[in-house]
Structures are given as structure tokens and as C-alpha cells.
Amino acid sequence: MLQEGEFPMTARSKLKQALSEGKPGSECLVKGWVRSVRTGKGVCFIQLNDGSSLAGLQVVAEPDLVNFAEVCGLGTGAAIAVTGLLQESPAAGQALELRAAQVEVVGGADESYPMQKKRHSFEFLRTIAHLRLRSNTFGAVFRVRSSLAQEVHRFFAERGFLYVHTPIITANDCEGAGELFRVTTLDLAKPPLLNGAVDFSQDFFSRATGLTVSGQLEGELFAQAFSDIYTFGPTFRAENSNTARHAAEFWMIEPEMAFADLNDDADLAESFFKRLCSHALNNCAEDIQFFNTQIDKGLIERIEAVASASFARMEYGEAIERLKKAPVSFQFPVEWGLDLQSEHERYLTEQVVGGPVFILNYPKEIKAFYMRQNDDGKTVAAMDLLVPKVGEIIGGSQREERLDRLTARMQETGVDPESLSWYLDSRRWGTTPHAGFGLGFERLIMYLTGMENIRDVIPFPRTPRHAEF
């Protein structure tokens, strides 16, 4: 029995380690947050969690503790440090438990703590995004998110891809991929004017700047020097999008390969996506199992199917024919030249193919200026990866590497070649066929967890009207 104030020299164990490697009879020091307290007349049980795993550790406190009354009165949310001996649990529910020899209340929590030991709605938890992290679901979400981010880097590192940090502040609006957030140090109350318009030549960068909507253009330049590269960073879109799949700030993964065509691009996307599915199943098993039971009953089955599938590849033209023959009525029209709607994408991947499918070579009119023009004069070498339940999850293309074709296309689509002269330089000297794609990281996490709202897979979501926390 330890005296009050005396702590053993034991090093702190994370609960994940204590639960998997701890031996009955061994001394243990753990620190974490109280999830629930159950008190009896002569015994008190504390469910403790420190974020290292979904499972917590049951701490058993008995009246021989000097501060037994204080321990019995602990509230949900309190931070404590516990020393004691691990022992086999006599009751069902856990193999090991910690018989407390000393409990230090590090940070108390009174009854006003908003998280209760009951189920809360995700809507309510979003209003306490700073505390929801201590719940089972969000603990699992952010462990999976962290593990997948590390696996993304591992995947590309193994293949010799260079990781490049492209700029966050940019002066070009890329492909016109979205509305730009303005970055300025001008006095918004009285900005300098020139002929009635704001004079950005007096701004910090001597030009109008904003937050990046894509690192692709800079990524292409790096591919023309390092062959295979990828970016993985924050991306910003000032669109007034109010959906479960859009955020104003999100993280995007964008690989780019020189000396590569559309098939190479699809090959990379396929092995990349399958690898991430396998990783989630094999390395986040406890959390994925939780999602499968609590959030989305078919989750594991769906991920396993994708991880072992051979992805189908279908021409855009064939997709249109299949949709026209479909024995269902769509809300939106199906016609060669029109873009595929969500309902069409879902039908193709769920009903026609029954698994992941690449749609290849879209009409040039509905795609960006930088995509490579095919010999038919009508289509460009674009690809979208569609997966069941979600629809489009990856979008990519082979890039137009021929200077004359590229500048012609820019002029047709109203992009000033002069403003992207540095980009065009990559086509002037040593140009190569090259290709790449973009994967929205949050959408990947949604896919792998079954969570249905992007606001619930990003720590502190930024959406229209929301930038608190």
C-alpha cells in the first residue's frame, strides 16, 4: 500500500498497450479520462479511456483508498492518474482490470460536463466539437484518420514518389475548380481603388491572391523534375455548398506521374485505393469493427469486396448506352455530352458493375482545359473512379502535354495563357506525357468508416457559417 502523495517509479502505460501486453500481477500506471463511474457500497468501478484504443480499462477502487469518497464522486469527463496492480477480472466484460492502489484526480469535471454516458446525436456533438473527441465514435474516427494518413505516405514512399508541399497561398485560381477565399492585408473598410476597382497592386503580394483550390498545377511542375510526386495538404473552396459531402477546408491527395498515360493513372488509383482498404481492415480492426456494428452494418463486407476486387473500366460512351438501356427512370436526362449525375454514377457502380468502376474518356466540353485531347476530337483522357454507396471518389486525367493543343484549349475555355506562362513552360522544354488524380481525404474516411457527414470525419469542420473552434 502506497502512502498518500507517493508515486511508484513505474512509467505510464497507454491503455492499448496495458490491455494487450499487461500481465496479471504487474504494476501499472495509467492516465486518462473518466467515461463512467459505477459505485457500490464497498466498491467503485471507473471506465477509463486515454484515446489509445476504443476499449477502455476498468479501474476497481475499494475503501482502502485514502480518497475513496472522492473517487466515488468522480464525474464523467474527469482526468485521473491511477497506479495499481493489473489483475484478471472475475466478472464478464473484460479480461483484465486495474486494482487501484492510488488514484490522483488530475483535473476534475462537475455535473455540467455536456457529454453524458448515453448516446448523443451527431448534430448535438457537432456543437461541442471540442469535447466530442472523447466519445467512442469520434475516438474511432480520428484514430482511423491518423492511421490512413500515415499509410498514404507509406504507400507513395514505397514507390519512390516525392512528397511535395505546394503553396497554400496562390495567385491563380487553378482550373477554375472553385471559388477562391481571398487573402489580403488591405483595409477592407477603405481599400485603395484604381478606376473604381480594388487596386491589388498595393496588396501584400502586389496582386490578388487566395487560398489554394488544388495543388495540381504546381504538382505537374514537380513531376517534370522528379518523375513521380504527390501532394497531401489542405485545400479550400469558398463555395456555398450545404451538403454532407462538402467542406470549405478539406485535405486532398494528388499524385502526378511523368511518362505516364491514362491507363497508368488508373492502375495507380486502383492499387492505391485497394491498399487503403486493406490497411483499414488489417490495422484499424477494432475501430472498423465498431463502425460495422454501430454505424454501418455492411461496412466490412463492402470494404473487403473492394480490397479484393479487380476494378472494371468502362468508356464514357458505353456508360451512356448502359444508362439509356436502364430499366429505371432517372431524374436527370442521359445523353452523350451531358455530365453524369450522382444517380447515374450510383446506378453504374451498384447495378451495372456491382463494384468499383473507372469511367474513362469524357466529352471535352464537360472537363477542364488541362486534360489531354483524344484523337477522336471529341473526348479527353479523363477518368472518374466510382464506388458503391458513394459514387465518385477519385477524379483524374492524363494532362495535355502538347503546347499548341493546350494553349488552343485555354483560349477556347477563356483561360488567359499569359497568366499561366510558368505552367506552359513545362510544355516548352522537355514535355512528357503525364497523368495524375485527386482523392478527397475526408471522402475516403467517410467511405472507410461509414460516417455519412463530412463534418463528422474532420476535427473542426469549416462549412458555410461555421468556423468556430
Place this chain on the structure above:
RNA sequence: UCCCCAAUAGCUCAGUCGGUAGAGCGGGUGACUGUUAAUCACCAUGUCCCUGGUUCGAGUCCGGGUUGGGGAGCCA
């Protein structure tokens, strides 16, 4: 931005025909030698989203607004 739906206790919700508000959970107190989101007993808790209107009387009906959710578009 467009369409639809919703807003009542800390949370999740019920509230009939318009007649001055309820349950479960959570919280507090007590009981209980081992619980598993413990159990049992008792106790407390309301800007019925805001605003204008109809009415003797509005949580309830009508108009306007705010916020949230679902769907669509934009896309990742």
C-alpha cells in the same frame, strides 16, 4: 443557391379538438460486496427558437425571420 422537413427540460422526444407542459435518459440525494451506458427509491429542472398576427385564450393556427437536418447543384 434551390426544394422539402424540423425547432418543447442538460440530451432524445411526446404533447389529442386552441384551454396556461410531460416521459425516458442524464443530474442530485439515499440504498446496495463485483458493476458493465448497473439496479431500486425519492427530488429538482422550461425564454415551448425569434417576431408579428388571428383569438376571450396560442407550444398548437397564419405571415415573416433565424438555426439545424435531408435532398439537389457545384465538386473532392
